[in-house]
Amino acid sequence: MGEKIRGHAITYGDNINTDVIIPARYCTHFDIGYLGEHCMEDLDRDFLKKRRPGDILVVGRNFGCGSSRENAPLAIKGAGMSCIVAKSFARIFYRNAINTGLLIYECEELVEITRDGDLIEVDPETGLLSNLKRSKSFASAHFPEVVREIIALGGMIPFVRKRLGEKR
């Protein structure tokens, strides 16, 4: 599952929807670099200026609610985010993130104590999330079995490849 990830937190509140993550006017494109350049622009004009490669989005409840557009997790990847920690995710976004290999974790406690700029460490191996500035660590929610398998294989594309192979 890979090495530990460290990044600074960029925080937002509850119900951040896909229309602000990437507005529909950019959804005729799938190029993650292009999408990344418009990520969050309707929510926070400063996002693109303040983000640094490897930063971690630390957000509230129901992140990614709204449309099914897969451009949303792609935009977040394109903007250079290494992962998202949320109190909870909307279900289609949750699947889209897993499927496109964007790391996501649910952990209410970490979100509660984290402020903008805090240094966060994520251990993909154990799901342990740490706020290094505040010296606190928490376990993230477990992934369902099939999701663990998809993540272990590196996304939905290799997962389907494997299943198609088994069917033949």
Place this chain on the structure above:
Amino acid sequence: MPSMTLTEKILAAHSGVKAVKPGDLVFAKLDLVMSTDITTAMSIPIFEAMGAVRVFDPAKIVLVNDHLVPAKDIASAEMSKKMREFAREHDIQNYYEVGRSGICHQLLPEEGLVAPGDLILGADSHTCTYGALGAFAAGIGSTDLAASWALGENWLRVPKTIKVIYKGRLPEWVGGKDLILHTISDMGVEGARYQSLEFSGEVISRLPMADRFTICNMAVEAGAKNGIIEPDEITLQYVKERRKKKYRLFKSDPGATYSNILEYEVSHLEPLVALPPLPSQVQKAREVGRIPIHQVFLGSCTNGRIEDFRIAAKILRRRKVAKGLRLILIPATQTVFRMLVLEGLASHFIDAGGLIGPPTCGPCIGSHMGVMASGERVLSTSNRNFVGRMGDPTSEIYLSGPAVAAASAILGRIADPREVL
């Protein structure tokens, strides 16, 4: 056999198991896989990268031109072109071309492609609309779409079910949109997250299909995985006229387990409006105060059906749209458009000063045919009022049913229909 809800029974029947319970993971066989011009093109290279050569069953795949049609620019024209070529290459008969198409969530039921007991995944979040016919239907993204094309099945976690019971008798000018806005305002935009919403009660039993589609359409706005209504006489009448294939009827067992049961007495419900920027911020239309608006949009997968336009026409007939206001009316499908003309509603709208557009999602996603400028306010019969959804991020979106929309178009501000009549 343990007692199950309607949703649990459909998931079990499609997964080759006798019973399921909330939290179980199943690989469910798919009866229909739907996508549109805005989600299909992205899935094609993913499908190829999966090593898939053929789709699992061309007869179970539906491709619909609706979001950015007729092509609004070169990029959207290219997206439709890729979908068109994919349909040809894989011999997909249920490919809906501009002129014979419409918004997927009205088109598929109209075409008889949805039946009770079906399991449907669609690359559009409002796929949950089909639950109005007693099917399990949920939205997915483009990678899941490609996986579904390749495998003919996909993994699902069996959701808990919340039962919503509506009691009483709906007053005049109050409809499906008001019921679902009232429900979302009570449970919040994540009140049903990861769960199934089963709508029931005497009010639903009397409700026409159009309102049932509106209600299930917005289940996702409460975070739900699916919305569903047990099939009854009204469902079967609708299906009988359209469906060519066989189907199975499922009903929730009396002893089924619900995570919550919500009862609403709706005899005194009034026409409602959702205030920006969330569909849960709901007020009575007559109590929002003087809110001048620049545009009214009547259409979308939520309220673009002939029944919605009939309600609007009752109010707009022999009246004029307020000076300085733009009224845009978009029938959801070609069939609805044809009825607008045949029933004489189109001329009422034109005489009132409204603009009728061709079937498309258009303004609901801020893509074309009525995009909002900075600082403007729109009252829309669609389903989302998020920041920037319909245009400039400083524009504001109010949501309502067709009666409030029509009355507001006449008065130039948000209005209760009883203020006009």
